[in-house]
Amino acid sequence: MKRLLTGNASIATGAMLSNVEYIPAYPITPQTEIIEILSKWVREGKMNAKLVTFESEHSMITAAGAASLTGVRAFTSTSSQGLLYAFEMLYNVAGWRAPLLLANVSRAVAAPITLEPDHNDVLSTRDCGFIQIHAETCQEALDDVIIGYRIAEDDMVKLPVIVNIDGFYLSFTQEVVDVPSNDEVEEFLPEYKPIHGYLNAKNPISLGVAVLNSSAYSYFKYQMHLASLNALKVHEKISKDFEKIFRRRYYTVEGYMLDDADYVIVMSNSFTTLGKAAIKELRKEGKSVGLLKIRVVRPFPRDDIINALRGRKGVAVFDQNISIGGGGILYPEVVSALYHIDDRPKAIVSFIGGLGGKRISKEEFKHMISVIEDAANTHKVPSSILLFTDEDWSMVRSMLKIAKGDIE
Amino acid sequence: MLYILNSYIFKLLFNVMIWLTLIGRGGQGIKSASHIVSTAAFLKGYYVQSQPIYRAERRGAPISAFIRISNEPILERGYIYEPSLIVIADESLFIDTNLNKDAILFVNTALDADKLRSLYNIENKRIITYNLTGLTLQILNKSIISVALAAVACRLIGLNLEEVEHAVIMQLEELNMQEEVDKNIELVRKVFELISNSNIENEKKRTKSVSVIDLSYHHPKISACYISVPANSISSEGWNVNKPIIDYDKCTKCMICFIFCPDSAIILNKDNYPVINYDLCKGCNICYVECPTKAIRLERNEATLDR
The missing domain is CATH 3.40.50.920 (Rossmann fold)
Structure with missing residues (x-):
């Protein structure tokens, strides 16, 4: 169904259609609208998700990573200074191999402080292990969320994903978006069933453990690199599936x-x-x-x-x-x-x-x-x-x- | 009664390097011991390099120190993979220690060398043991064995008592522990007395050959960094000097010991009573300190007594 949506609403719609179950949140312009929309939908019962506000983006990302490792589909979003404040935890959740999705609404980084976009915020995180998909249009913003989860949760990848949209130029810009149906999205993105280690109180495991051994550290880091490179092939494969269902095709x-x-x-x-x-x-x-x-x-x-x-x-x-x-x-x-x-x-x-x-x-x-x-x-x-x-x-x-x- | 140990003195020859590894746990004073050894060698006029490697900075976490002593400038750094002498602060460390089979081994334990060899399947030909914890408790009235370990290492390397005493004084001054000097000098002299002279030349270093491999992608079940077996599943038996005992009549099931245990050595049973797994307990005694009803007492671990 074609609708007129802002970039922020497109991201929120992508999260809703992906049936996300946990949304840790912290406000920052120009991202706040995403969590405002999601909190409204959660309140109205349109989404079966838990939305929790945090005291900082650092805690927010940590919560998203921990939740993701309990086996739920976690979504969160931030922008600019918020992304940088969460910086060390981005490395952590990626290292945990937590397949969450983070929407970043690009905004140039202070100082001097401003609100409009450039990509120093999102590109500063390029080395941490997140897959990064950058959107040109509101349609891409919505589609990239759905595609993002499918890539993140693939056993060949199991890494978190950042979907980037530009503040103002997309975040507050209304465009015509072809909104897929729930059924279509469910066909493309089945329920998240983790089969690698995840938190479970009945059978406790240690996650985010210290390795304190340089060979083991090298192994785990390089495995992340290989996982990220795998995302290229996974992207190609799932883009074909995506085209079959949604009649749109994406390339890297x-x-x-x-x-x-x-x-x-x-x-x-x-x-x-x-x-x-x-x-x-x-x-x-x-x-x-x-x-x-x-x-x-x-x-x-x-x-x-x-x-x-x-x-x-x-x-x-x-x-x-x-x-x-x-x-x-x-x-x-x-x-x-x-x-x-x-x-x-x-x-x-x-x-x-x-x-x-x-x-x-x-x-x-x-x-x-x-x-x-x-x-x-x-x-x-x-x-x-x-x-x-x-x-x-x-x-x-x-x-x-x-x-x-x-x-x- | 004094035990005369089978012991070995290294000859420091020209163009020969001594590679010494000290292995212990945080809180035993391994770093201090390594500084005493390197200082004593430095005072003797050798080229020296000393480096500790530690993991979690916490009591009970494994720590190693690597010391190189040479007549020539040292063009090495970091880990010593094939030490000529290994000094081990307690026998529990055998579990996660990769021993160079050609090294001379000194182990702080109440067991004799033969018992130790058969208990842990140690292949090293030359093993020396002594209960340094007992000796240290006797002289210092506490179980900090850094000075005793350093004295053993210095003695085995062939350094003189004079330089070792000097190094001990310097180290204690650096730590603001001048009042401990006399007792520690007594300890050093005792260790030097206990070890007799028997010359063995340092052997040439053997270098293992490695080759570069292609690492392929592994399923996240393998390649994600998590532990799905009980945390800290390496046995600590033998290291814990005092072990905690729970009096279940006083226990209120508050779970504080369970939460505070840094090694997940305390689990809850089906009735939510805490149960201590002594294989995993390092004897940090945090549970003993935290228990609000004083339901936990301490008992000397038999493994640290003479057997």
Whole structure:
């Protein structure tokens, strides 16, 4: 059934359709709406779940992990500072192999404090063991929750999942969403029946145990890595099932006007829609351009990225994040995937933009294309470039004047 | 009555390294003992490296210390995999200790070497035992055996009494325990008396060869990090000096001992009475301290008495 839903409502609907049983919660803008909706549904009896508010995201994630290990399907959500406050427990619940789902509503990280999105929050957790699926649309937000649980609970994976949506640009943005029926979702995502170790008072076991032995630590950590890599194959398999039931197909990466494109912009999340619009316009101008969206960020879909980008003349990696003192976070991952193939792109250039949710104009997309054309022709690849316009600078100048008096 | 032990003195030859491993449990003073040994060797003018490895920082948790003593700069670090001498603070540690069969073994136990060898199927040819806990209790009036262990190690390595006494004084000063110096020096001298001279040269280090393997994915039943057998299922028998005994007439089934036991050695029976599994009890005595009705008393564990 088609309905008009915000990104937050889409996430909540995905959780409800997945029959989640336990929801530890803590509010933070722009995520709070998710737990408000879920708490309403729990109160109304629309969901047979227990929603518990916690004193912090740290405890909230811990509770989600512990609950998941009792064999219930656990859901939780947070954003930005909340995700960072939970940081050490993200490593823990992943290490427990607790197949819970965490919705992160991206919001740029303080300081300076702001509310709009970039991906430093979610990408800071890229190494901890969570599978990461990043949504471009409200439809994807809902579908990714259902897909996320199916991947998390697969015996080849058994890892927690983060579904990422952008604050404001998706969280509060209403779009038409095809909402699946309960029956359809139940067919795709059967009841969670854990067969690996889980907490049970009648037969106590120790979870989250110390290994204090470097060989054992290496073993358990590398098993998590192998489990995460398995998620690529599991994703492919379940995407076929998903298509059969829901008539939509997802891939780890998604190409847009990619077939014959010489120049490609790589990006993720909701701003991809803006990128697609720019590519469409550039195509009208006769440019041989396309776009590659990275949808599954962890595990990193290396082979799919190689297949999508091999033989291109130039590639722009648009990072909506900044590793201070390093550059874009996804750029080195894309470059290293391509390095050892003979027909790698002649130039791969790093662009940083959209920080704190900064709008990306068509001119900035065009600028990226012209820079990678130039780099491919001259074999001179510039270091990372910030997408920042004269209009941005004039805005900042006027604010600085207000804040600091005359800055001349 | 003094026991004259079969003992061995290492010769520190040129180009030869002594690899010494001390094995004990948190609270026995293994780290202090290792510092005394390394300091004594340092005072003698050797190149020395000493490193403890511990797990949970808690009384009763296994701890090891690795000491390298050489005439030349030491280009090694970390674990000693094939020690020339192993000093073990109590026999319960055999269970989770991988012994180098070529090493000389000193064990703090009331058992003699032959009984120990047959009890734990130890293959090492050279085993020396002595009840250091008994000796320490006698002289220090407490069961902290760090100085006695250090003295044994120093004696077996072939260090002089002078440097060892000096090292003990330095260590006790560092710990602000100057008032303990006299008794501990008495203990050191006693250990040196008990061990007679018999020279055995250190053997050449044998290095095991390893190869890199491909690790494949394992089902989470195996590869998720959890323990489904009773926690701390390694027997602690022999380590607990005082073991707790529950008086069920006084027990109110409050479960406090069950909750506080750090090793899950106390379980509840079907009537919710606590039951102590002495195989798992390390004798930390927390249950004894916490019991609100004083239903738990302590008894000296027979395994730590001369047998």
